[in-house]
Amino acid sequence: MIEIENVHKSFGALEVLKGINLTVDKGEVVSVIGGSGSGKSTLLTCINGLEPINSGRILVDGIEVHAKTTDLNKLRRKIGIVFQQFNAFPHLTVLENVTLAPRKVKGLSRQEAEEIAVKHLTHVGLAEKLNVYPGRLSGGQQQRMAIARALAMSPDYMLFDEVTSALDPQLVGEVLDTLKMLADEGMTMICVTHEMSFARDVSNRVAFFHKGVMAEIGPPEQIFGNAQHEETRKFLSSVR
Amino acid sequence: MFEYTFQWRQAFRALPQMLDGALVTMQIAVLSMVIGVTIAVLLAVARNAHSPWLRWPATAWVEVARNTPALFQIYMAHFGLGSFGIYLSPYVALLAGITFNNAGYLCETFRGALRAIPATQVRAGRSLGMGQVMAFRLIVVPQMFRIAFLPTTNQMVWAILMTSLGVTVGMSTDLTGVTQDLNARTFRTFELFALAGALYYCIAKAVMFAARLAAWRLFRY
Numbered sequence: 001m002i003e004i005e006n007v008h009k010s011f012g013a014l015e016v017l018k019g020i021n022l023t024v025d026k027g028e029v030v031s032v033i034g035g036s037g038s039g040k041s042t043l044l045t046c047i048n049g050l051e052p053i054n055s056g057r058i059l060v061d062g063i064e065v066h067a068k069t070t071d072l073n074k075l076r077r078k079i080g081i082v083f084q085q086f087n088a089f090p091h092l093t094v095l096e097n098v099t100l101a102p103r104k105v106k107g108l109s110r111q112e113a114e115e116i117a118v119k120h121l122t123h124v125g126l127a128e129k130l131n132v133y134p135g136r137l138s139g140g141q142q143q144r145m146a147i148a149r150a151l152a153m154s155p156d157y158m159l160f161d162e163v164t165s166a167l168d169p170q171l172v173g174e175v176l177d178t179l180k181m182l183a184d185e186g187m188t189m190i191c192v193t194h195e196m197s198f199a200r201d202v203s204n205r206v207a208f209f210h211k212g213v214m215a216e217i218g219p220p221e222q223i224f225g226n227a228q229h230e231e232t233r234k235f236l237s238s239v240r
Numbered sequence: 241m242f243e244y245t246f247q248w249r250q251a252f253r254a255l256p257q258m259l260d261g262a263l264v265t266m267q268i269a270v271l272s273m274v275i276g277v278t279i280a281v282l283l284a285v286a287r288n289a290h291s292p293w294l295r296w297p298a299t300a301w302v303e304v305a306r307n308t309p310a311l312f313q314i315y316m317a318h319f320g321l322g323s324f325g326i327y328l329s330p331y332v333a334l335l336a337g338i339t340f341n342n343a344g345y346l347c348e349t350f351r352g353a354l355r356a357i358p359a360t361q362v363r364a365g366r367s368l369g370m371g372q373v374m375a376f377r378l379i380v381v382p383q384m385f386r387i388a389f390l391p392t393t394n395q396m397v398w399a400i401l402m403t404s405l406g407v408t409v410g411m412s413t414d415l416t417g418v419t420q421d422l423n424a425r426t427f428r429t430f431e432l433f434a435l436a437g438a439l440y441y442c443i444a445k446a447v448m449f450a451a452r453l454a455a456w457r458l459f460r461y
Contacts, residue, residue, distance in 0.1 A: 048367060050363060050366060050367060073366075073369045073370065073371050074369070076366070076367060076368070076369045077369040080367075081367045083360065083363075083364065083367075085358075085360055087358075087360050087361060087363070087364035089361065089364070089365075089379055090383065090461055091382045091383050091386065091459075091461055092461075100368075100378060101365075101368035101369060101370065104370065104374060104378060105368060105369040105370055105374075106369075133460065133461035134461075135461055146364075149368070150367075150368070153368060153369065
C-alpha cells in the first residue's frame with residue numbers, strides 16, 4: 001500500500017504540492033489528471049524518493065520513503081517508474097537495457113536476468129528486438145522497452161509519468177495497450193496521464209490535481225460523469 | 241650550391257636502436273594516457289561538483305595544464321621539484337609532465353561530454369535502484385567515452401609527440417633521445433631526424449588506426 005499523508009513540496013518559493021493525501025491499495029489503478037504545473041509528475045518522483053519533500057510523509061508498505069534511515073536504493077526496487085522521456089540507455093542493446101539493473105542491483109546471474117528480460121520483452125511485444133540498440137527503435141518501442149526494464153526488477157508498484165506524451169499519435173495505442181495489460185494482471189499502478197479514455201476505462205479511481213492540490217478524487221464514472229469540483233469540469237471540458 | 245651527400249645507409253643501420261626508442265616513446269605515451277584519462281575523469285567530476293574544495297583544485301590543475309607550455313611542465317617535474325629535494329628521473333619527470341598536461345586537456349573534453357548526457361539518464365538508473373556511483377559508472381561513463389573518443393585520440397597523438405620534449409631533461413632512451421645520441425656520434429642529422437620523423441608519423445597513424453578499430457568494436461550504437 002502507498003500512503004501519502006499531507007505532503008508539501010516546494011521548488012524554491014514555488015509550492016508545487018500543497019498538502020496531498022492519497023492512499024493507493026494493492027492491485028489498484030489510480031490515474032492522476034490535471035493541467036500542466038499542477039504537481040502530478042512531482043508527486044510520482046516524490047513517491048520513489050527521487051525528489052525530497054518539505055513536510056508530510058509517504059509510506060510504501062509501511063516504510064517511510066523520506067526517513068533518513070530508509071535505504072532508498074532498496075526501496076526503489078519495489079517501485080518501478082517510467083518517464084515521459086523513455087530514457088533508454090543508448091549504449092546498451094534492448095536486452096542489456098533490461099538486464100542491467102537485475103544483474104548489477106539485484107545480483108542475478110546473466111542467465112537469470114536474461115530469462116526474466118526475455119519474458120518481459122516478449123510480454124510487451126519486443127521479442128524480436130533483443131539485440132537492437134534503442135536508437136533504432138520507434139518511440140513507442142522505446143517506451144515499451146522502458147516498461148519492460150522497470151518490470152524486470154519485479155516491482156510491487158508501477159508509476160507512469162505521462163508515458164504517452166512524447167509519442168506520435170499513432171504510437172500511443174501500443175503503449176496504452178501495454179498499460180491496460182498490466183492493469184488487467186493486477187499490477188498496482190499510479191498513472192499520470194493526459195489520455196482521458198485510458199483514465200476512464202482502466203482506472204479504479206481518478207484524481208484531479210489543480211495548482212498543487214488534489215481537488216477531487218473518485219471513481220471514473222464520478223469524475224467523468226458527475227464531477228463535483230468546478231475546476232475538474234473546466235479541465236475536462238477543455239481536453240475533450 | 242648543394243654539396244651535402246646523403247648517407248641513408250648509416251641512418252638505416254641505426255633503425256633497430258631507433259625502434260627500441262620508439263617502443264619507449266609508445267610506453268610513455270600509453271602510460272601517460274591511461275593515468276591521464278583516469279585523473280581527467282576525476283577532475284571532470286570535481287569541476288562539476290558543488291563543493292568548492294573539489295572544484296577549485298581541479299580548476300587550478302586545468303588552468304595551469306592548459307595555459308603553460310608542456311616543456312615548462314616537464315621542467316618543473318624534473319628541475320623544479322629537484323629544488324625541493326624531490327628528484328624524479330628523466331623518465332618519471334617526462335611521464336609526470338605529459339600526464340599532467342593530458343589530464344588537464346582531457347578533463348575539459350570529458351566535462352563537455354558529461355554535459356552532453358541528459359541528467360535523466362542518471363535519474364533512470366537511480367529509479368532502478370542504482371546508487372549514484374553505480375549509475376555514473378554503468379550509464380554515464382560509457383556514454384561519456386563515446387562522446388569524447390575522437391578528441392581523446394587527438395590527445396593520444398599529442399602525447400606521443402610531446403614525449404620528444406624529454407630530451408630537454410636528459411631522457412636518452414626514447415625515440416628523440418636515441419636519435420639525438422646517434423646524431424652526436426655520427427653527425428648525420430638530417431637522415432637520422434628524418435627517419436625519426438617518419439617513425440613518429442607511423443606511430444601516430446598506427447594509433448589513429450587502432451583507435452578507429454576500437455571505436456568500431458566498442459561503439460556499435
